[in-house]
Amino acid sequence: MLNRMQDRVYNFSPGPAVLPLKVLQEAQRDLLSLPGVGISPLEISHRSPWFDGVLNETEANLRRLLSIPDNYRIVFMQGGSRLQFSLVAMNLLRGAGRSADYLVTGTWGQMAMQEAAREGTARAAWHGKPHNFDRLPADRELDLDPKAAYVHITSNETIQGVQFAREPEVGGVPLVCDASSDFLCRPLPMEHYGLIYACAQKNAGPAGVTVVIIRDDLLESIDDGLPTMLDYRAYVKEKSLLNTPPVFAVYLVMLVTRWLLDDVGGLAKMHEINRRKSQMLYEVIDQSQGFYRGHAQPESRSLMNVTFRLPDDATQDQFVKQAKARGLVELKGHRSVGGIRASVYNAMPMEGAEKLRDFMREFAKIK
Amino acid sequence: MLNRMQDRVYNFSPGPAVLPLKVLQEAQRDLLSLPGVGISPLEISHRSPWFDGVLNETEANLRRLLSIPDNYRIVFMQGGSRLQFSLVAMNLLRGAGRSADYLVTGTWGQMAMQEAAREGTARAAWHGKPHNFDRLPADRELDLDPKAAYVHITSNETIQGVQFAREPEVGGVPLVCDASSDFLCRPLPMEHYGLIYACAQKNAGPAGVTVVIIRDDLLESIDDGLPTMLDYRAYVKEKSLLNTPPVFAVYLVMLVTRWLLDDVGGLAKMHEINRRKSQMLYEVIDQSQGFYRGHAQPESRSLMNVTFRLPDDATQDQFVKQAKARGLVELKGHRSVGGIRASVYNAMPMEGAEKLRDFMREFAKIK
Numbered sequence: 001m002l003n004r005m006q007d008r009v010y011n012f013s014p015g016p017a018v019l020p021l022k023v024l025q026e027a028q029r030d031l032l033s034l035p036g037v038g039i040s041p042l043e044i045s046h047r048s049p050w051f052d053g054v055l056n057e058t059e060a061n062l063r064r065l066l067s068i069p070d071n072y073r074i075v076f077m078q079g080g081s082r083l084q085f086s087l088v089a090m091n092l093l094r095g096a097g098r099s100a101d102y103l104v105t106g107t108w109g110q111m112a113m114q115e116a117a118r119e120g121t122a123r124a125a126w127h128g129k130p131h132n133f134d135r136l137p138a139d140r141e142l143d144l145d146p147k148a149a150y151v152h153i154t155s156n157e158t159i160q161g162v163q164f165a166r167e168p169e170v171g172g173v174p175l176v177c178d179a180s181s182d183f184l185c186r187p188l189p190m191e192h193y194g195l196i197y198a199c200a201q202k203n204a205g206p207a208g209v210t211v212v213i214i215r216d217d218l219l220e221s222i223d224d225g226l227p228t229m230l231d232y233r234a235y236v237k238e239k240s241l242l243n244t245p246p247v248f249a250v251y252l253v254m255l256v257t258r259w260l261l262d263d264v265g266g267l268a269k270m271h272e273i274n275r276r277k278s279q280m281l282y283e284v285i286d287q288s289q290g291f292y293r294g295h296a297q298p299e300s301r302s303l304m305n306v307t308f309r310l311p312d313d314a315t316q317d318q319f320v321k322q323a324k325a326r327g328l329v330e331l332k333g334h335r336s337v338g339g340i341r342a343s344v345y346n347a348m349p350m351e352g353a354e355k356l357r358d359f360m361r362e363f364a365k366i367k
Numbered sequence: 368m369l370n371r372m373q374d375r376v377y378n379f380s381p382g383p384a385v386l387p388l389k390v391l392q393e394a395q396r397d398l399l400s401l402p403g404v405g406i407s408p409l410e411i412s413h414r415s416p417w418f419d420g421v422l423n424e425t426e427a428n429l430r431r432l433l434s435i436p437d438n439y440r441i442v443f444m445q446g447g448s449r450l451q452f453s454l455v456a457m458n459l460l461r462g463a464g465r466s467a468d469y470l471v472t473g474t475w476g477q478m479a480m481q482e483a484a485r486e487g488t489a490r491a492a493w494h495g496k497p498h499n500f501d502r503l504p505a506d507r508e509l510d511l512d513p514k515a516a517y518v519h520i521t522s523n524e525t526i527q528g529v530q531f532a533r534e535p536e537v538g539g540v541p542l543v544c545d546a547s548s549d550f551l552c553r554p555l556p557m558e559h560y561g562l563i564y565a566c567a568q569k570n571a572g573p574a575g576v577t578v579v580i581i582r583d584d585l586l587e588s589i590d591d592g593l594p595t596m597l598d599y600r601a602y603v604k605e606k607s608l609l610n611t612p613p614v615f616a617v618y619l620v621m622l623v624t625r626w627l628l629d630d631v632g633g634l635a636k637m638h639e640i641n642r643r644k645s646q647m648l649y650e651v652i653d654q655s656q657g658f659y660r661g662h663a664q665p666e667s668r669s670l671m672n673v674t675f676r677l678p679d680d681a682t683q684d685q686f687v688k689q690a691k692a693r694g695l696v697e698l699k700g701h702r703s704v705g706g707i708r709a710s711v712y713n714a715m716p717m718e719g720a721e722k723l724r725d726f727m728r729e730f731a732k733i734k
Contacts, residue, residue, distance in 0.1 A: 002369075002395070002396050002398075002399070004399070004400065005399050005400065007399075007400040007402075007405050008399065008400050008405050008406070008407075009404075009405035009406060011405075011406050011410060011411075013406075013410070013411075013412045014412075015412075015611065016409070016410055016411060016412055016413065016611065016614055017410060018406075018410050019407065019409055019410050021399075024398055024399050024407050024409065024410075025399070027398060027409070028369070028395055028398040028399060029369050031369075031391055031394060031395040031398060032369070032371070032372050032374075032375065032388075032391050032392070032395060033371065033372065033374040033375050035374075037376075038374050038375050038376035038378075038694070038696075039375070039376060039378050039380075039385075039696075040375075040386065040391050042383070042386055042391065042394070042573040042619065043378060043380070043383055043384060043385050043386050043391075043573070044378075044380075044383060045380045045382075045383055045697060046383065046574065078445035078446045078447070078450075078575065078613075079445045079446055079450075079596060080445070080596075080610045080611055081610070082595070082596050082609070082610040083445075083446075083594075083596040083597075083610075085594075085596075086594035086595075086596060086597070090594075115594060115595060115596075118592060118593075118594055119594075199611065201611055206409040206410070206613075206614070206615050207413065207611045207612065207613055207614045207615070208445065208575045208576075208612075208613030208614070208615065208616055209575075225485060226485075227450075227452075227453035227457075227482060227485055227486075228449070228453075228482060229446055229447075229449050229450040229452075229453060229482075230450075230453070242449070243447045243448070243449040243450075244382065244383065244447055244566065244568055244574045245574065246445075246573075246574055246575030246613065246616070247383055247573070247574045247575070248573050248574070248575065248615070248616075249575055249613070249615075249616075252409065327405070329405075329406075330412060
């Protein structure tokens with residue numbers, strides 16, 4: 001009666017992306033009726049003791065995974081990262097009498113700066129467009145304003161496949177990070193950050209919920225005129241229950257964070273696995289004598305999105321088609337840049353990366 | 368291995384609320400792998416042909432169910448109705464040089480007006496607070512401004528249990544309706560409306576998606592300075608794919624609208640069923656010789672939320688406790704008003720309403 005897990009393909013989509021099988025199985029088991037409750041997680045009240053437990057465990061799991069200190073709040077919002085582009089600026093820039101610095105390292109960072117510019121002055125402290133967003137800046141290249149309201153980075157650019165290996169040095173200015181596509185892929189030194197936001201649909205859960213982690217002191221200077229639903233303080237005050245949150249999506253984030261703790265064994269282990277998965281693909285690129293041309297310069301390569309081109313469009317189409325025939329799907333690059341993109345997020349099994357590696361070797365006729 | 372449907376209770380929650388069993392069963396069946404796709408609906412790309420089909424069918428189903436004319440757009444958003452309180456005013460009031468009229472018939476209408484007041488001038492064209500929101504206004508009681516940017520109503524007030532039986536007469540001013548808690552409960556004369564918004568978690572799906580239906584001409588005068596994610600035009604232009612929508616929640620709305628068409632047989636039939644379910648509860652109230660005291664005056668009674676009080680708090684607690692022992696749950700009124708609230712949305716089976724009716728008769732010792 002149920003569709004079988006054997007039917008599943010390897011899904012290299014950049015997001016919404018693959019989820020751990022165990023998480024899907026648990027959600028499936030309880031979909032008609034939560035044990036001892038008799039209500040589906042798709043139907044249950046956000047004011048129920050069950051959901052109270054979900055919120056508490058999800059927060060606790062995130063605190064354990066990322067060692068989040070007590071002076072940071074965690075809230076669950078809707079609207080995706082793109083709404084955060086505006087909210088960050090509304091909450092931290094509007095009325096601040098200062099500008100904000102943006103490190104523009106790809107398409108998403110560029111869009112974040114554009115949206116911020118509707119709320120105040122947003123400066124590019126570094127811009128990767130002249131070299132097609134193929135690398136990240138060294139600290140010495142940054143043109144930072146020490147009086148900026150914040151510095152915004154995109155820790156991983158999903159489209160270009162470039163990722164910060166470590167946080168840039170920004171002095172005492174609060175660092176704001178769009179971590180949407182590499183959240184929970186590795187441990188983070190939280191004390192470097194003022195605010196981190198991440199839509200869930202890459203490493204943390206399904207589409208429809210966004211995690212925001214914010215340091216207490218940043219809540220203090222928020223303008224009072226904001227609509228309630230766009231004011232971080234309201235979510236903190238009401239513990240994400242300002243209105244009905246996306247209950248089912250938060251529940252999935254709980255299951256994913258539980259899987260990271262109990263099955264993977266934490267983010268250091270996850271990081272090691274992610275390094276192995278991406279490295280095996282980059283190795284094929286490097287061994288292909290130019291057949292596969294990686295987009296990102298080696299020191300800026302993403303652990304999450306491996307982007308490359310083939311000799312021509314016809315060969316690329318063949319690649320996508322033959323891969324699909326083997327159950328390796330969603331390998332086409334973003335429509336804005338083309339090429340191939342293999343997203344190997346946390347939940348992509350090692351076997352999926354291995355099968356793709358083997359196919360890439362075979363397709364390029366690497367001995 | 369799966370939890371059984373026999374474990375399910377009758378869930379009278381005001382929202383998130385009960386979903387049709389058939390919808391849950393279909394979602395459960397495909398949760399690991401969509402047939403012919405091999406990916407979970409929790410993982411699949413919003414740019415996939417499968418989701419394209421979901422968006423198209425959901426829109427087509429809504430158009431059929433509500434006979435929505437061609438000059439209305441349908442979009443799927445996030446943030447719930449509470450975000451719409453602000454968006455309506457940002458999009459239709461900001462910069463309009465006019466004020467907006469609000470018919471304040473309960474808690475939600477009041478909150479909608481408060482949020483609008485942050486964006487422009489919001490007037491109460493009628494306010495039910497003096498009589499505790501126990502009835503709706505007659506057209507002759509309305510103090511309408513013929514030059515208003517729009518008139519806002521809350522078609523059903525979930526907390527107080529009052530519902531408009533028909534649209535108020537507002538002349539040529541666009542009627543904006545928060546239909547969150549009675550959307551799809553009955554047919555609507557769409558041509559009376561300029562804009563309808565409804566969060567899904569009552570009659571249309573799970574929490575996490577909001578349906579907005581907007582007449583073309585209202586899109587023309589929107590201010591250009593809005594953040595992209597808060598501008599209705601951007602959702603219309605990108606057909607709800609401005610950024611990643613809540614894929615799974617939209618999919619559930621598709622299944623619910625399909626159930627309404629194929630299993631229920633349309634909204635006229637749904638309306639008839641809803642009338643029977645609520646009427647059997649109101650009859651017990653009216654026959655109880657004052658043991659149950661309904662909150663709403665009879666002509667303003669809601670088909671969705673049946674609100675009443677018992678002689679005292681201790682008896683109310685007994686009522687809730689004994690009902691729960693019979694599998695009739697979530698009957699406590701909203702924390703702001705107390706009492707009992709039985710929500711009998713579309714997906715509450717007739718047997719659930721009958722069981723509650725029988726229990727109410729027994730508890731009140733009605734022969």
